[in-house]
Amino acid sequence: xxxxxxxxxxxxxxxxxxxxxxxxxxxxxxxxxxxxxxxxxxxxxxxxxxxxxxxxxxxxxxxxxxxxxxxxxxxxxxxxxxxxxxxxxxxxxxxxxxxxxxxxxxxxxxxxxxxxxxxxxxxxxxxxxxxxxxxxxxxxxxxxxxxxxxxxxxxxxxxxxxxxxxxxxxxxxxxxxxxxxxxxxxxxxxxxxxxxxxxxxxxxxxxxxxxxxxxxxxxxxxxxxxxxxxxxxxxxxxxxxxxxxxxxxxxxxxxxxxxxxxxxxxxxxxxxxxxxxxxxxxxxxxxxxxxxxxxxxxxxxxxxxxxxxxxxxxxxxxxxxxxxxxxxxxxxxxxxxxxxxxxxxxxxxxxx
Amino acid sequence: xxxxxxxxxxxxxxxxxxxxxxxxxxxxxxxxxxxxxxxxxxxxxxxxxxxxxxxxxxxxxxxxxxxxxxxxxxxxxxxxxxxxxxxxxxxxxxxxxxxxxxxxxxxxxxxxxxxxxxxxxxxxxxxxxxxxxxxxxxxxxxxxxxxxxxxxxxxxxxxxxxxxxxxxxxxxxxxxxxxxxxxxxxxxxxxxxxxxxxxxxxxxxxxxxxxxxxxxxxxxxxxxxxxxxxxxxxxxxxxxxxxxxxxxxxxxxxxxxxxxxxxxxxxxxxxxxxxxxxxxxxxxxxxxxxxxxxxxxxxxxxxxxxxxxxxxxxxxxxxxxxxxxxxxxxxxxxxxxxxxxxxxxxxxxxxxxxxxxxxxxxxxxxxxxxxxxxxxxx
Numbered sequence: 001x002x003x004x005x006x007x008x009x010x011x012x013x014x015x016x017x018x019x020x021x022x023x024x025x026x027x028x029x030x031x032x033x034x035x036x037x038x039x040x041x042x043x044x045x046x047x048x049x050x051x052x053x054x055x056x057x058x059x060x061x062x063x064x065x066x067x068x069x070x071x072x073x074x075x076x077x078x079x080x081x082x083x084x085x086x087x088x089x090x091x092x093x094x095x096x097x098x099x100x101x102x103x104x105x106x107x108x109x110x111x112x113x114x115x116x117x118x119x120x121x122x123x124x125x126x127x128x129x130x131x132x133x134x135x136x137x138x139x140x141x142x143x144x145x146x147x148x149x150x151x152x153x154x155x156x157x158x159x160x161x162x163x164x165x166x167x168x169x170x171x172x173x174x175x176x177x178x179x180x181x182x183x184x185x186x187x188x189x190x191x192x193x194x195x196x197x198x199x200x201x202x203x204x205x206x207x208x209x210x211x212x213x214x215x216x217x218x219x220x221x222x223x224x225x226x227x228x229x230x231x232x233x234x235x236x237x238x239x240x241x242x243x244x245x246x247x248x249x250x251x252x253x254x255x256x257x258x259x260x261x262x263x264x265x266x267x268x269x270x271x272x273x274x275x276x277x278x279x280x281x282x283x284x285x286x287x288x289x290x291x292x293x294x295x296x297x298x299x300x301x302x303x304x305x306x307x308x309x310x311x312x313x314x315x316x317x318x319x320x321x322x323x324x325x326x327x328x329x330x331x332x333x334x335x336x337x338x339x340x341x342x343x344x345x346x347x348x349x350x351x352x
Numbered sequence: 353x354x355x356x357x358x359x360x361x362x363x364x365x366x367x368x369x370x371x372x373x374x375x376x377x378x379x380x381x382x383x384x385x386x387x388x389x390x391x392x393x394x395x396x397x398x399x400x401x402x403x404x405x406x407x408x409x410x411x412x413x414x415x416x417x418x419x420x421x422x423x424x425x426x427x428x429x430x431x432x433x434x435x436x437x438x439x440x441x442x443x444x445x446x447x448x449x450x451x452x453x454x455x456x457x458x459x460x461x462x463x464x465x466x467x468x469x470x471x472x473x474x475x476x477x478x479x480x481x482x483x484x485x486x487x488x489x490x491x492x493x494x495x496x497x498x499x500x501x502x503x504x505x506x507x508x509x510x511x512x513x514x515x516x517x518x519x520x521x522x523x524x525x526x527x528x529x530x531x532x533x534x535x536x537x538x539x540x541x542x543x544x545x546x547x548x549x550x551x552x553x554x555x556x557x558x559x560x561x562x563x564x565x566x567x568x569x570x571x572x573x574x575x576x577x578x579x580x581x582x583x584x585x586x587x588x589x590x591x592x593x594x595x596x597x598x599x600x601x602x603x604x605x606x607x608x609x610x611x612x613x614x615x616x617x618x619x620x621x622x623x624x625x626x627x628x629x630x631x632x633x634x635x636x637x638x639x640x641x642x643x644x645x646x647x648x649x650x651x652x653x654x655x656x657x658x659x660x661x662x663x664x665x666x667x668x669x670x671x672x673x674x675x676x677x678x679x680x681x682x683x684x685x686x687x688x689x690x691x692x693x694x695x696x697x698x699x700x701x702x703x704x705x706x707x708x709x710x711x712x713x714x715x716x717x718x719x720x721x722x723x724x725x726x727x728x729x730x
Contacts, residue, residue, distance in 0.1 A: 247479040253434055254474075255494045255546050256467025265493075269484050344484055345530040 040337070048330040055326045056108075059319040060101045063091065066313075074313040090117060091315065104319065113320035118312045123320045126305060131324065133203060134301040137294075138286040140221035141228065142279060148225070149232030149275075154263050156233075157240045168233060175230035181292045184223035188296075191219060201298040220297040224290060228282055232275055239271040246270075269343060276343065280336035284329040380407035380448075381586050382431070382554055387445035387455075389423075389430040395659040397442065400426040402610035402658075404445075408554065408586050413577075415597030415618070416590045417633065418607035421655045424590045425475075427607065428556040432470050433462045449554070467550035468498050473576075475559040477539035481531040487542050488527030491515065491549060498550035514545040519575060537568035541575065548579060555580065558590045573600055594633050598622060603692075606630045609655050609666040612685065616693035626688055626695040628706065629667045665698070673699050673709035 066073040071087040087093075092100045107114060113123035152172075156165035175183075192200035198219050204212040243249065244267055252266045291303035302321055309317035340347050389401035400423045408414045418424045433454060435441045447454040450469065454462060474480035482490055491511040496502055502510065508527070515523035518541040531539055540560060547555060557576055561569035577600055580587045591597055597604055598618065605615040606629065614627035625631050635649040653670040656662060664682055668674040677698050685694045699705035 247474050247476060248482045250429075250434060251472070251474050251480040251543070251546070252482070254432065254466055254472040256463065256497050256550055257493070258463070258497075261493070261497075266482055266485075270482070345486075346483060346532050 044334045114316040116317045118314040141225040144225035145229035148229040152233045153236040172230035172233045175226040184296045203299040243267045243271040283332045378409045381410045382408040383448040385446040390442040392440035398658045413587045413601045415601035415604040422607040423610040470554045471547040471552035472556040473547045473560045476563040477543045494549040518545045555587045614695040620690045626700040673706040
């Protein structure tokens with residue numbers, strides 16, 4: 001890509017002499033695709049593996065840090081010697097940690113994360129039940145937050161210090177500083193108890209019909225989205241305000257573009273890099289940290305599974321959930337890196 | 353050489369009824385009368401443009417010259433009404449363009465004139481093009497904005513044609529390039545193509561060559577001149593470089609601290625400089641006939657702080673010939689021998705007061721020349 005950039009910048013007389021333009025272009029294109037992408041994917045894969053191994057190995061090691069006999073510590077004083085012996089066997093506590101870990105990895109690679117000794121349910125099954133719910137909730141939260149933030153930020157830049165700008169700035173600070181569950185309780189009070197428009201709790205899967213599904217997810221998603229929406233709005237508004245002082249915005253005005261065009265087509269994209277970064281980090285965070293809202297609205301998501309497992313010292317489940325969340329982090333961050341490339345052509349030239 | 357002070361300030365380039373030359377008789381395309389542009393800042397109102405009156409006739413080139421901070425760029429922007437969002441700007445006076453007063457025109461109407469009647473080329477072509485958009489779209493969106501009847505394909509064809517007309521080789525290929533992939537000169541050509549896309553009648557070129565290599569500067573200025581002639585456009589060339597405007601303008605207005613301090617047809621101005629500031633600008637240009645390593649005659653000091661109103665001539669603090677009167681009373685714009693030539697000075701170049709002070713200034717120490725000499729030493 002740097003090749004291409006350079007060849008364009010060279011005065012036409014010189015470069016035209018060097019090679020016929022068609023062949024030059026072909027070569028430049030081939031060069032740009034192959035090594036750049038391969039290298040990018042390999043780097044990401046290495047990153048993913050490293051993070052996964054690190055995180056899941058830590059969970060394995062944690063067992064050894066439990067005081068006394070880990071199996072006894074997990075099961076409590078009331079457990080019988082027989083139960084403890086069974087758990088010792090299940091957790092392979094007599095083996096050294098690396099053997100345990102190797103066993104876990106072998107199983108995980110085949111999709112078998114073991115069986116929860118809390119619920120006797122295969123962990124893979126438990127995760128597959130809850131992951132779609134968590135992903136749906138996360139997507140809803142992100143979409144709601146981004147829509148609210150984009151609208152408020154763009155209008156705030158269009159009319160700085162106007163009514164909408166002031167109100168949305170105040171609202172953003174309020175939303176950022178209010179815990180999810182307070183917002184959730186408030187929303188339940190207004191929309192479920194008072195107005196009776198939406199159910200107060202419970203999750204209806206898509207199998208129960210789209211409307212029922214959407215109704216059940218709307219309040220929890222709204223409760224969780226106000227805080228990120230406030231952060232996004234602050235971030236985007238400030239970045240856009242800086243962009244609006246750029247020369248190319250002045251030039252766009254001078255060439256006669258409309259306000260809507262200037263705000264949305266000219267200013268939004270170059271202002272959205274920090275927003276994309278933050279929204280990406282949030283995506284993975286929202287999957288794991290939705291516990292409070294999941295509990296409040298009785299939604300069977302991954303967050304609750306994780307917290308329940310932690311409370312019950314269900315290491316088999318913890319290890320699997322942690323691995324899933326780590327994968328989500330790495331994948332989302334890789335997606336963000338790709339998104340940068342789409343958003344900013346200058347990154348493309350720097351990549352190779 | 354002597355000035356003929358007329359009682360009230362003469363509008364520098366008001367229509368001159370007795371002028372004989374043909375461009376001079378044409379009705380002005382743009383007539384700015386008493387334009388004031390002030391910014392509200394925490395330190396108070398800063399008048400970046402202060403009672404400026406000037407006219408541009410169809411197909412004419414006006415050069416506006418001044419140091420940075422003289423208000424020349426603000427002048428160009430405030431004539432168009434282009435103000436960054438969030439800035440609090442106060443604009444008074446009259447800007448007559450095509451029979452309409454742009455100061456009083458609603459923003460909606462004004463916006464319609466941008467690009468199609470009045471366009472602008474900015475100083476730095478790298479920052480004035482959108483970094484994340486292919487130049488093809490940046491041009492064709494402009495073309496479509498001004499000719500909405502065109503289809504996407506037709507607009508693209510027109511954009512390729514525009515790129516070709518501003519001298520970009522292989523224009524169809526360049527349509528897919530991003531600004532950072534082009535050289536500075538190419539970028540400025542794209543900037544010019546975009547400004548020309550709406551076929552404006554008046555083009556503001558705000559320091560169009562300042563950010564470019566010297567070798568490219570000439571090409572860009574030639575291109576602007578050629579396009580101006582082909583399209584029968586008027587142009588206002590804003591620059592800090594008297595050398596740039598000397599051969600490429602019909603008239604020149606010299607700005608200092610928000611004021612026009614001298615204005616004349618280009619030929620007249622260079623033949624007969626009246627204002628000491630213009631003189632100083634000319635002296636600051638490097639000369640070929642002088643031996644190398646000759647020190648340039650930089651103008652000592654800085655332009656005044658516009659937030660603090662001051663009596664007298666704004667150049668007085670830096671003027672070699674300044675006297676008490678200069679510091680107390682601001683000189684009006686007065687006409688010189690040529691009715692098209694006016695300037696703002698009590699003791700213009702050529703007057704006995706100026707000549708004696710200037711001579712004294714070079715030899716240091718004399719009553720009025722002493723502080724002047726000290727400043728030169730800096």
